[in-house]
Amino acid sequence: MAAKESSESRNQARLAILELANMISVPMSLNAIVRLNVPDAIWQSGSNTPLSASDILSRVLPSGGDAENLQRILRMLTSYGVFAEQIDSSGERKYSLTDIGKTLVTDDEGLSYAAYVLQHHQDALMQAWPLVHEAVKDSTVEPFVKANREAAYDYYVKDPEMNELMVKAMSGVSVPFMKAALEGYDGFKGVEKLVDVGGSGGDCLRMILQKNPNVREGINFDLPEVVAKAAVIPGVTHVGGDMFKSIPQGDAIFMKWVLTTWTDEECKRILENCYKAVPEGGKVIACEPVLPEESDDSHRTRALLEGDIFVMTIYRAKGKHRTQDQFRQLGLSAGFPRFRVFHFDSFYALLEFQK
Numbered sequence: 001m002a003a004k005e006s007s008e009s010r011n012q013a014r015l016a017i018l019e020l021a022n023m024i025s026v027p028m029s030l031n032a033i034v035r036l037n038v039p040d041a042i043w044q045s046g047s048n049t050p051l052s053a054s055d056i057l058s059r060v061l062p063s064g065g066d067a068e069n070l071q072r073i074l075r076m077l078t079s080y081g082v083f084a085e086q087i088d089s090s091g092e093r094k095y096s097l098t099d100i101g102k103t104l105v106t107d108d109e110g111l112s113y114a115a116y117v118l119q120h121h122q123d124a125l126m127q128a129w130p131l132v133h134e135a136v137k138d139s140t141v142e143p144f145v146k147a148n149r150e151a152a153y154d155y156y157v158k159d160p161e162m163n164e165l166m167v168k169a170m171s172g173v174s175v176p177f178m179k180a181a182l183e184g185y186d187g188f189k190g191v192e193k194l195v196d197v198g199g200s201g202g203d204c205l206r207m208i209l210q211k212n213p214n215v216r217e218g219i220n221f222d223l224p225e226v227v228a229k230a231a232v233i234p235g236v237t238h239v240g241g242d243m244f245k246s247i248p249q250g251d252a253i254f255m256k257w258v259l260t261t262w263t264d265e266e267c268k269r270i271l272e273n274c275y276k277a278v279p280e281g282g283k284v285i286a287c288e289p290v291l292p293e294e295s296d297d298s299h300r301t302r303a304l305l306e307g308d309i310f311v312m313t314i315y316r317a318k319g320k321h322r323t324q325d326q327f328r329q330l331g332l333s334a335g336f337p338r339f340r341v342f343h344f345d346s347f348y349a350l351l352e353f354q355k
């Protein structure tokens with residue numbers, strides 16, 4: 001029998017659906033505090049002193065603004081763990097950064113997760129979100145293409161600002177991951193020439209070369225417009241091209257966050273080109289989000305499933321986050337008989353496809 005409208009379970013259900021229906025407030029407020037540069041303003045060389053919204057406002061908008069509205073945003077994001085709130089004896093609310101908030105602070109290398117937040121909420125990407133249902137009705141054209149008449153990577157590379165933000169967003173997320181992965185992985189032993197497919201600005205390759213002096217030559221391979229802007233990195237040659245046509249030869253291929261955005265058929269083509277580019281016994285080292293088999297409400301599973309819908313909406317309606325077994329099958333379909341998985345991180349796994 002259905003529960004009464006006044007029962008606790010019905011009450012909780014009504015509350016939960018209201019929370020979900022208003023959820024857009026969360027990413028858009030996160031985007032707002034990044035645009036306003038709030039995390040750097042609170043951090044100020046590591047002080048992280050709790051500040052009132054008025055104090056923060058005077059740092060980020062010296063010409064003035066609405067402190068009460070800033071406080072409303074800070075308060076809501078406090079409930080998502082981005083800020084910590086203290087209420088002093090006079091009733092004034094003060095905010096500092098939690099560990100989550102600190103991921104948005106610009107580090108010594110000029111990086112943080114802030115660029116990723118901004119990249120995901122640019123106008124062209126936002127236009128695609130009301131069209132998620134279209135990916136169900138017709139998965140041959142992605143919502144991003146329906147909204148912008150062009151595929152996302154084609155769109156980014158035509159706009160220097162979008163291109164630059166994409167590279168910065170990738171660096172901000174990939175550098176901390178690579179620091180952790182390189183501490184625990186010794187699979188670059190014996191590799192002298194390494195190709196990074198879809199290497200963006202070349203940060204991953206730079207870090208691999210620093211940690212593994214045996215890797216003497218790095219090829220950072222990405223779209224011509226992307227590598228044209230890449231900074232000089234000792235030992236690394238930037239090469240522009242199209243991974244669907246061919247991939248430069250190397251002892252091994254590194255590839256991070258690339259397979260996820262493409263369909264199974266496209267991944268097979270990329271991996272087949274990798275297969276042609278490495279010698280017998282050579283390998284592809286891929287870092288990709290890997291979905292758990294079971295669904296649950298943990299932060300990890302949510303981050304992975306939310307990312308899956310992002311891929312469906314922006315990159316390929318049939319591009320996807322995959323399970324370990326789906327990656328194994330992709331490798332087999334391109335001719336790689338051996339497959340191993342390493343877990344150094346909650347979001348990405350390191351996958352080895354061996355020839």
Ligand SMILES: C[S@@+](CC[C@H](N)C(=O)[O-])C[C@H]1O[C@@H](n2cnc3c(N)ncnc32)[C@H](O)[C@@H]1O
Nearest residue numbers: 153170174198199200222223241242243256257
């Ligand atoms: C999600 S980003 C990952 C960047 C970098 N590997 C990282 O994890 O920080 C995917 C990269 O693939 C590149 N890419 C897209 N299409 C490509 C193609 N056809 N050939 C080569 N690279 C491509 C993009 O320009 C972008 O830099």
